[in-house]
Amino acid sequence: MILSSIIQRIVLATVESGGLAQPETEPVISSDVVVATHHWWAGFILYLPLISLILCGLCAAMKVKSKLPAWITTVCLLGSFVLSLLLYFDYGGSPELIPLLSWINLADPGGNFSGLSANFTFYIDSLSLLWIMFVTGLGTLITFYASEYMESDLGKGYTRFFAGVSVFLFAMVALVLADNLLMLYLGWEGVGFASYWLIGYYYQRPAAVAAAKKAFIMNRIGDLGLALAIYLIWTTFGTIQYDELMDVIQSGSWKESYDGWTIDAIPWFLMLAAFGKSAQIPLYVWLPDAMEGPTPVSALIHAATMVTAGIYLVARTYEFFLLSPESLHVVAWVGGVTALLAATIGLAQHDIKRIMAYSTVSQLGYMFLGLGVLSTYGAAYHVFTHAFFKAVLFLTCGAIMHGFAGQLDLRKLSGLIRIPGWRITSIAMLIGCLALAGFPLTSGYFSKDAILAEAFITQGPGFEALGWMAIFTAFLTAYYTFRVWFRVCAGKVEYEPGDEHHGDDDHGHHSEAFHPHAPRFAMNFVMAVIAIGALAASVPYFMDTKADEALAGGWVADMVHDSTAQGGLPGLDRHGQSMGDIVEHGHAGHQGEGDHAHPTLFGMDVHTAMYVISGVVGGLGLLLAAWLHLFRRQDADRLKAFLQRHWWIAWLPRAMEHKWYVDEIYQGLIRAPLWIASHLMYAFDRFLIDGLLVDGIARIPRMVARWFQPLHNGIVQSYAVTMAGGVALIALLMILFLQFWKIGGGG
């Protein structure tokens, strides 16, 4: 009965929440935000992964041993993807709110504060649409791929895997479509949890458990930043809903209560959150370890979607960064330095999946560089292209790992393209490598150039040096990328199997009769589709849906334009001015230069120059890789021997191979001291607080009692009696004292 009444209230509240977007207090809903209740079906983008999770749970309970969970998940995610596309085509051009369910609503009857409300409501604008489409699209494809990849675990962890993928998609959709920071936080922690779940999928392997734990804790440090940012934003602006926040910021009404430090602190905490989730310095160390998870997870979560959540967060809250432009300089530098550092580590690894992991960290660095140099569009476009080409790279790595019994060492694999059945894998990998290396006319080429050029255009502390550094990083990227491809796919056929048996008996490991089993339909199909997507991702660059606004950058720029991240678009002087009004100290961007008065580089317009330079640099890296890893592999060994022989240089490859010892430094500087401190505290707690103080004080009454009369009865009773007696004495004294004191006070 009470249950039914509660259910009734939930239903009522849900129905009401249609009107909850405009609660009684009548908040300022910005003129161009509409409540789109007619898009109620968009809720299923969120619900379908949840339904999939529940069905997977049922499969687990019924001990299903077939591929059913994979099909359920694929179909549900496909549904989400189709709904996302429908939503995109039905999107009217102005941001929409789609209320789903009420969550936390705190109103203050005393009117002392502005109320806190965070409901399950979607905020649909072009930025969230951009993200949701590639998230659900790639999610569907990679789930389909995993249906084959994970088949050796059928009846063991198969269902658990797809349940984890469903949790991930649910949380990611919540993160991207949230209309307030708290729902974003729900998704933010949710994807972290899904990542924990899936990294630790092989839970009997200690390395996997440790990696999962590390990822969750590192992410928690980032989450702490996000939580503090939410508190700050709420206390400063009185709301955590995007539409209201944008209105408040743009109206400038917060300035009345502006007391100087909160505005400057907000972007720093947001940054901490973004750096944790997107694996930037100083919180990047979890991502390479996360490769302990199954490869489809690496492709989906740790390359294409989850790790870009940090970029999404910064883009979504870009106005806060514009209010305190110094923070953007930090974003740019952290991004640039992470890109370089991760690339140098990637140079010296032998595990192809780890190389891809470091290249992910490096590419995420580029995206932050783009955000920092006021190119949200460049960053968003790079997220978009990277999602495809890095997904395909991981999926091909996964195919290799799957076929060669876990072998990932590029020294033990060669000439894959000549082995029958591996052609699609090799070509897909080539496409991914070309795009990652920024080979001219590939998607990565355009998106990277958009960022690089902006580094030379935007004025900031050392941005030009940063630009050159990023170009050097592009050279390294091209080199290490093709090191992988030339070693693994080209050259003469030669391979050694790994030491992992997938449970199938047709190939025992280390036996002479080892035959790699090539990927079959599902994996080949998905690799081919995503590879084509990686090629086609350069098309949007030439698609101008809004030619009248003279925006360079095509479809993605148009998408960013209509969103909260528009402050970082090139050539938008209209908006640049309105931002200038808000930011008192102003920010020296180039939005004000409507006539594109770009600085020049080698006598060319920066954009043109960048096409040339990055093309040349990418080509050089590729050639160097071809020389050392395809045509004259013995030269690579000679170079290595040379480096190791000379003490003045030998430290460099060693440091790079050991990831610059960052893990060890963290271990020594943070974990170990904290560990010792904790042990000291525990000792302090037992011996000082409990032993000396508590037991000591408890002993006093007994000692006192012993003077008067030695007690010979059971220890418990005497202890109790004397203790109670002592306390009663103290109580009596206190009463007397208070009484006298009160009388004294009254007189």
Added chain:
Amino acid sequence: MIWGWILLLLPIAGGLVVVGSSARAAKSIALLTTLATFGASIAAAIEFDVWGTGDFGLVSSIPWLPEVGINLSIGADSVAMMLVLLTTLLMPLAVLGSWTAVGERLKEYYGWLLLIESAMIGVFLARDLVFFYICFEFTLVPMYFLIAIYGGSGRARACVKFFLYTFTGSLIALVGFLFVAWSYAETTGSWSFQIATLCEYASESLTLREQVWVLTALVIGFAVKIPLFPVHTWLPLAHTEAPTAGSVILAGVLLKLGTYGIFRFVLPMTPEAVVEWAPVLGILAIIGILYAGLICWVQTDVKKLVAYSSVSHLGFCVLGLFALNPMGLQGAVLYMINHGLSTGALFFLVGMMYERYHTRDMNAIGGLAKRMPVWAFFMVFFVLASVGLPGLNGFVSEFLCLIGTFAAGDSGSYPGVMGPWFAAFAALGMVIAAMYLLIMVGKIVFGSLKEPATDDHHGLPADLSAREITVLVPLAVLCVLLGVQPWIAMDAMVGSVNETLAAYPEIVKDAMQQVADAGSSVLSGGVNP
């Protein structure tokens, strides 16, 4: 109203029946009684017509010693009613959870369990100070025997320490109560022990110095119960040695008597003193959060780890109480319920593991997910609820407590005496909680299977039985429900919370004004950087 008395007397009656019956029937009778009490509390909750307001329902009074103003008067506001519901929900689960774990002196065991249920319900229902205090103290006796008879190997020391420590604390609180009652009698010429009367009198008529003394006495008493750093050392010992049901009751309800005491007495009785001392108590709470959290990190005994985690977690609750704003206080009340659900469940789970392997040493067990997948699922689930994963219950209350603390700066929109620095340090507890709980999970749930030699799991199935799943499912369902639809509880308590806070904005503003006038910072903690 009759429901309150039924709730109070039903468990006692059941207890008497248990003692008079045979040992074989004891647990069935106990289960029926606790279920009936739960049913009665649901009926009372439906009858309870003051949800969402600040009023009291189920009000009833029987004269006892009217000449000195002592009556058996009961009644509950919505906060108390929710805690009653929590208590009556946990009790049948505790009985079910002890089904196989306790094998000897059954009648006594279930008798004590039922007696403690009455005492706990009495604490929440009491509207008379003397009645409250009797129930408050009386919870100690059954718990003492539960630990002393059915506890682990170190039970002798644990139960004595538990009893004396909390008994001493409550005696000090009694002094505070008596002073207020005596002062009331001095002023008005007649005695009264009505809680509402005394609260109103104390907040209006006591001087600041008197309020500070009363506050000190009460806080010492309740802080031991919560437990707040540095008076927490009885808890790890008692929790570790108590039988599973004892730990669940201890964590689920008995610790909340402390925070409930602060909510019911300290906040309404001594508002001016609270405003002055909240920063100090806040700092103690923060020390507790970080210090106990780090200690959890180096534990090897699972049960002790969960016990220390209670010290850490309840620090958030205390912060929320002294944030003195609706966010913080609602968060704190929610925290009481949520902590009871998730930590109670964790103690059940540890108990289920202990019953099978007879060890709690994290170095001796590992990778149990392989042997007990269902247990592993629930373990991970409740750990996540405890860590504060959004979507589950722990998150909402932790978030509200922290945002309340954060906003309680003097520049905030709601005046208060803590502020961003308090919240920032306390929030570090989120990271530490993830650290120690996930390390625990990583050791005992995941990794390669490692189990001590057992002779057939001591007669239990390898994985959880249907009975054990029945214990955990209601808690899990509530964790999800309160995580996704927390307004069910929040809307219900809003009136009581606002009633309690009604006087505070003015007092805080006055205090701020005084500080500003004096030019020196008494409230140093609340000043923004």
